[in-house]
Amino acid sequence: MQMPEEEATETEAKHVGLTKPVFFIGFMGAGKTSVSRRIARRSHIASIDADAYLERREGKKIKSIFDESGEEGFRTLETDVLNELSQKEPLLISCGGGVVLKPENRKILRERGFVVYLMVSADEASCRIKDASSRPLFKTIENARATNDARIPLYHEVADVAIETIGKNVSRIAQEITEILQKEGILCPLPK
Numbered sequence: 045m046q047m048p049e050e051e052a053t054e055t056e057a058k059h060v061g062l063t064k065p066v067f068f069i070g071f072m073g074a075g076k077t078s079v080s081r082r083i084a085r086r087s088h089i090a091s092i093d094a095d096a097y098l099e100r101r102e103g104k105k106i107k108s109i110f111d112e113s114g115e116e117g118f119r120t121l122e123t124d125v126l127n128e129l130s131q132k133e134p135l136l137i138s139c140g141g142g143v144v145l146k147p148e149n150r151k152i153l154r155e156r157g158f159v160v161y162l163m164v165s166a167d168e169a170s171c172r173i174k175d176a177s178s179r180p181l182f183k184t185i186e187n188a189r190a191t192n193d194a195r196i197p198l199y200h201e202v203a204d205v206a207i208e209t210i211g212k213n214v215s216r217i218a219q220e221i222t223e224i225l226q227k228e229g230i231l232c233p234l235p236k
């Protein structure tokens with residue numbers, strides 16, 4: 045991912061925790077994993093990438109799952125993982141770009157956590173993604189534009205907050221979201 049990483053002014057938050065899961069959604073290349081990791085590191089809380097968790101759980105790469113079981117097979121596993129992760133101790137969870145496709149997933153996102161939509165255009169995403177081979181659904185730029193356009197209403201449907209990422213670095217986006225999570229009472233001091 046190609047977003048510059050220079051540091052912005054940070055709010056130091058040491059003994060904090062989450063009152064509910066925070067889901068990061070948005071198109072491939074939006075920065076979901078980088079941003080959630082950055083927030084986790086600054087605030088000393090746990091983050092998890094749902095696709096990496098799925099790969100570890102299944103012992104297979106996403107690409108192999110698509111090759112062997114198709115998108116349908118992958119989507120079934122994606123729902124299992126979302127269900128599982130959303131019932132653990134609250135975590136920052138970066139979701140795959142297509143998580144909003146199934147109504148069942150949208151219900152889980154809306155009902156079990158706080159949803160942060162990181163907005164990006166397909167053109168900007170294609171500049172950020174260096175190696176598209178691990179993302180079976182990022183084919184041509186025309187295809188990516190059409191896929192993103194079709195998903196935008198679904199991202200908005202479940203989002204509690206939508207954050208523009210274009211022109212911002214990871215640090216600034218992380219800071220913006222940290223402030224929102226604090227204001228919403230989702231990221232808050234833990235009793236010692």
Ligand code: S3P
Pocket residue numbers: 070071072073095106139140141142143178179180181
């Ligand atoms: C997908 C996005 C990928 C991964 C899979 C399908 C999608 O995750 O879940 O390749 O449908 O947009 P990222 O958004 O983390 O790249």
